[in-house]
Amino acid sequence: MASKNINILVKIWRQNGPLAQGAFEEHALKDISTDMSFLEMIDVLNEWLTRKGLEPIAFDHDCREGICGMCGAMVNGTAHGPDKETTLCQLHMRRFKDGDTIVIEPFRTQGFPIVKDLIIDRSALDRIIAAGGFVSVNTGSPQDGNTILIPQHVAEQAMDAAACIGCGACAAACPNGSAMLFASAKVSQLALLPQGQQEAKKRAINMVLQMDKDGFGNCSNHRECENVCPKGITIRNIARLNREFMKGSFAIDH
Amino acid sequence: MQLDSKIPEGPLAEKWDKCRFSNKLVNPANKRKYEVIIVGTGLAGASAAATLAELGYNVKSFCIQDSPRRAHSIAAQGGINAAKNYQGDGDSIFRLFYDTVKGGDFRAREANVYRLAQVSNNIIDQCVAQGVPFAREYGGTLANRSFGGAQVSRTFYARGQTGQQLLLGAYSAMMRQVATGKVQMYTRREMMDVVVVDGVARGIVCRNLITGEIEKYSAHAVVLATGGYGNVYFLSTNAMASNVTASWRAYKRGAGFANPCYVQIHPTCIPVHGDYQSKLTLMSESLRNDGRVWVPKKAGDTRKASDIPMDERDYYLERKYPSFGNLVPRDVASRNAKEMCDAGLGVGETGLGVYLDFSDAIKRDGLDVIMRKYGNLFQMYEKIVDTDPAKEPMMIYPAVHYTMGGLWVDYHLMTTLPGLYATGECNFSDHGANRLGASALMQGLADGYFVLPYTIGNYLATVAPTPTDTNDAAFDQSVEMVKDQTEKLMKNTRSGKGKETVDHYHRELGKVMWDNCGMARNAEGLKTAINKIPEIRAEFWENVTVPGSGQELNQSLERAGRVADFLEFAELLAKDALAREESCGGHFREESQTDEHEAKRDDENFSHVSVWEYKGEGTEPVMHKEPLTFENVTPSQRSYK
Numbered sequence A: 001m002a003s004k005n006i007n008i009l010v011k012i013w014r015q016n017g018p019l020a021q022g023a024f025e026e027h028a029l030k031d032i033s034t035d036m037s038f039l040e041m042i043d044v045l046n047e048w049l050t051r052k053g054l055e056p057i058a059f060d061h062d063c064r065e066g067i068c069g070m071c072g073a074m075v076n077g078t079a080h081g082p083d084k085e086t087t088l089c090q091l092h093m094r095r096f097k098d099g100d101t102i103v104i105e106p107f108r109t110q111g112f113p114i115v116k117d118l119i120i121d122r123s124a125l126d127r128i129i130a131a132g133g134f135v136s137v138n139t140g141s142p143q144d145g146n147t148i149l150i151p152q153h154v155a156e157q158a159m160d161a162a163a164c165i166g167c168g169a170c171a172a173a174c175p176n177g178s179a180m181l182f183a184s185a186k187v188s189q190l191a192l193l194p195q196g197q198q199e200a201k202k203r204a205i206n207m208v209l210q211m212d213k214d215g216f217g218n219c220s221n222h223r224e225c226e227n228v229c230p231k232g233i234t235i236r237n238i239a240r241l242n243r244e245f246m247k248g249s250f251a252i253d254h
Numbered sequence B: 001m002q003l004d005s006k007i008p009e010g011p012l013a014e015k016w017d018k019c020r021f022s023n024k025l026v027n028p029a030n031k032r033k034y035e036v037i038i039v040g041t042g043l044a045g046a047s048a049a050a051t052l053a054e055l056g057y058n059v060k061s062f063c064i065q066d067s068p069r070r071a072h073s074i075a076a077q078g079g080i081n082a083a084k085n086y087q088g089d090g091d092s093i094f095r096l097f098y099d100t101v102k103g104g105d106f107r108a109r110e111a112n113v114y115r116l117a118q119v120s121n122n123i124i125d126q127c128v129a130q131g132v133p134f135a136r137e138y139g140g141t142l143a144n145r146s147f148g149g150a151q152v153s154r155t156f157y158a159r160g161q162t163g164q165q166l167l168l169g170a171y172s173a174m175m176r177q178v179a180t181g182k183v184q185m186y187t188r189r190e191m192m193d194v195v196v197v198d199g200v201a202r203g204i205v206c207r208n209l210i211t212g213e214i215e216k217y218s219a220h221a222v223v224l225a226t227g228g229y230g231n232v233y234f235l236s237t238n239a240m241a242s243n244v245t246a247s248w249r250a251y252k253r254g255a256g257f258a259n260p261c262y263v264q265i266h267p268t269c270i271p272v273h274g275d276y277q278s279k280l281t282l283m284s285e286s287l288r289n290d291g292r293v294w295v296p297k298k299a300g301d302t303r304k305a306s307d308i309p310m311d312e313r314d315y316y317l318e319r320k321y322p323s324f325g326n327l328v329p330r331d332v333a334s335r336n337a338k339e340m341c342d343a344g345l346g347v348g349e350t351g352l353g354v355y356l357d358f359s360d361a362i363k364r365d366g367l368d369v370i371m372r373k374y375g376n377l378f379q380m381y382e383k384i385v386d387t388d389p390a391k392e393p394m395m396i397y398p399a400v401h402y403t404m405g406g407l408w409v410d411y412h413l414m415t416t417l418p419g420l421y422a423t424g425e426c427n428f429s430d431h432g433a434n435r436l437g438a439s440a441l442m443q444g445l446a447d448g449y450f451v452l453p454y455t456i457g458n459y460l461a462t463v464a465p466t467p468t469d470t471n472d473a474a475f476d477q478s479v480e481m482v483k484d485q486t487e488k489l490m491k492n493t494r495s496g497k498g499k500e501t502v503d504h505y506h507r508e509l510g511k512v513m514w515d516n517c518g519m520a521r522n523a524e525g526l527k528t529a530i531n532k533i534p535e536i537r538a539e540f541w542e543n544v545t546v547p548g549s550g551q552e553l554n555q556s557l558e559r560a561g562r563v564a565d566f567l568e569f570a571e572l573l574a575k576d577a578l579a580r581e582e583s584c585g586g587h588f589r590e591e592s593q594t595d596e597h598e599a600k601r602d603d604e605n606f607s608h609v610s611v612w613e614y615k616g617e618g619t620e621p622v623m624h625k626e627p628l629t630f631e632n633v634t635p636s637q638r639s640y641k
């Protein structure tokens, strides 16, 4: 843990509301410990702004352990910053050098209107889940958990897909603003498991339709989503979604 | 304040059946005429929202985050207990019950804990049916691990992300009901008050965190599922928004607060590394299955771990507790780490850390095996600390993790305020003075899927199914109270007098709490805290600066409101700790120890739940006692020697 201190220049997006004009604001930060997390660096800046009576930068975060999916921003043009499979809250300042300029802006895509500064409205992702991202089973007395055996590798594959944290980085990185990686992760998880297979086709169709309604674009295989996903969700899931969607389109009259 | 626990008569195993049978039922056709407010979308809240909506009730659900899926439950790693006995290793409902009561150091109600063990199996079945990808054996059956020193393998898990997967299951079930319109979802709302009309809970008042508007919501019953208050210590493993506000406001409206001093301090967290630190990260307890805990024998030894020869290391847990060794319960492991560091034997830059060393396990089992078990944890550690635990020992230190105390509830999960329920970590019910690993997830889901949906009907059946509204003057009074507070919090900045940030005061409070109400407590320290907390509080109101306005998204204001409540609540916590002159569970009272310096419980004088009643601003709260009786187990002193 060889900590040292660096000086950096931060260019950070400020925008007072969804319709307000936004702009970059610059702050020179001195003696930033390289052991700090990226969000702790913003905390330090915010404490300084607050003491001066200025409004701190609004940003979303909660768990600060890479699991809640609440944090996220573009750092020098990359969603969640330069580290592979790392959320913004898990990025550390040791990734940066003395004298670096760091440009920070919100995820920008049609599906996620800006609320304030780095905060965006990702409620569309909840609507996509509400459209079909579940197994239709009521609380009650289902059969014993071991009645249906699930091969270990299938459970593991389902878990790989289920690891999505709903951060929205995939949509922010996609040139088409598509949320396919997000939707496909849920479709895959449930299509892989016997419990979810009954509704697999209907689920795929309903979730894709909702995505369209919320203004997300289509997938044209740029693979940017996969590159920025902090949980290593692969585009194989999108192929699986497409399969379910095709099966569903033939089967369902609509 | 009347404390009627409403525990049904009869044998332990029949109580829950009896309760369900004697409960009044709401006519199915009438269910759609009732509205229930559920604050919180963690395991406890989301599961209740989904289930009540499936039953036909209309649910209004609230959370602070931008999506219900982000509740703090998402961060739970290790697993969830159930008495399935799939491993055939001698588990049973009674054993899970016994372990939980004993783990809680005989400070929980037998009847509640037994019910928890009874419904634990249904939880697993329910989650499997929802598509929760639990770990499986090669043959396709559900896998188990042993956890938290349990002698049987009863913990179900989904990699290191069990909380996430269980929560996403409950969230999906709830979103399905959002789509049908049975659940109305209100995100980015912070509950600021419970509204009481004619002595019963009839609604809440929230701050809309986007617009700043103070909104009123009415219902026939209100459920709080708002999580724990660990952040009163500033640094903890809890998420940043975890707070006491909802339960504290309920307390001020007449809900008794039980055992606020019962706080769990987890032994394996990444140590503090600087003043800018914002939260602490848990390293799963499972690491102690293979890691060996040690410190140098000589104080001030600054050599690298690998340069310290075997005979100059003190494997103090193995030395002091030969039969449990590194697997002693959380409180024992935490307290011993603190003692070592207090004696100057701690390691790392701050001296507030002990080693957790995997080198022997790697030699024994090979790096492959160890990485398969702990690879993701090693990675997480390396991301934060920048050293590789496969090469150098981890450094760990205890951190505040979970709060067993909370709103007092009866067997039906109703607080002392009629119509107000509390579920999950925000109630006090099942863990006594200490929670076992993998039991919080179990309790949250038990409350939400399998207990509340039955018991709330018993209350609603007595309430007229007429539409509710927010016309009563009590709603406006609550709104005024909240607006007043906002005004007060912002005045210093306007007058130019505000000098210090909210975090500054939160940090100061945290230090007082950690130093005086932490792992080991004594009367003197607790009195110091009781004197200091009001001083910090006064200074906070005098000098805190909160920029911006109340009529917009303002995160400083959000935090200020939470810290204002922590500053009041902390004093109650310290008072409760002072009154409990025994050591029990996670609470080590220095005046009450055995000759061997181990915790000494005092059943004669303290076998009770301490329930605090609010008596108004500036008036001392009053403590009531709910006696605890044990008919099915015999309280024993815990011994891990």
Ligand SMILES: Cc1cc2nc3c(=O)[nH]c(=O)nc-3n(C[C@H](O)[C@H](O)[C@H](O)COP(=O)(O)OP(=O)(O)OC[C@H]3O[C@@H](n4cnc5c(N)ncnc54)[C@H](O)[C@@H]3O)c2cc1C
Pocket: B039, B040, B041, B042, B043, B044, B045, B062, B063, B064, B065, B068, B070, B071, B072, B073, B074, B075, B076, B077, B078, B079, B080, B162, B163, B189, B190, B191, B192, B225, B226, B227, B228, B237, B238, B239, B242, B243, B245, B246, B282, B401, B402, B423, B424, B425, B426, B437, B438, B439, B440, B441, B442, B444
């Ligand atoms: C790092 C970590 C690991 C853990 N691992 C395990 C484990 O392996 N096994 C285990 O059993 N337990 C574990 N626990 C404990 C367990 O996760 C929690 O006790 C449990 O998830 C709490 O669930 P809950 O539903 O009661 O509350 P939470 O999940 O905390 O949810 C609280 C909800 O209330 C909302 N809320 C709070 N205040 C307000 C307000 N004023 N207004 C509106 N909404 C509000 C929040 O937005 C949130 O939706 C762990 C805890 C931590 C910190």
Ligand code: SF4
Pocket: A163, A164, A165, A166, A167, A168, A169, A170, A171, A181, A182, A185, A225, A228, A229, A230, A231, A232, A233
């Ligand atoms: S798929 Fe990856 S990038 Fe997209 S929301 Fe899920 S975790 Fe985030």
Ligand code: FES
Pocket: A060, A061, A062, A063, A064, A065, A066, A067, A068, A069, A070, A071, A072, A087, A088, A089, A090
């Ligand atoms: S703050 Fe939770 S994932 Fe980053």
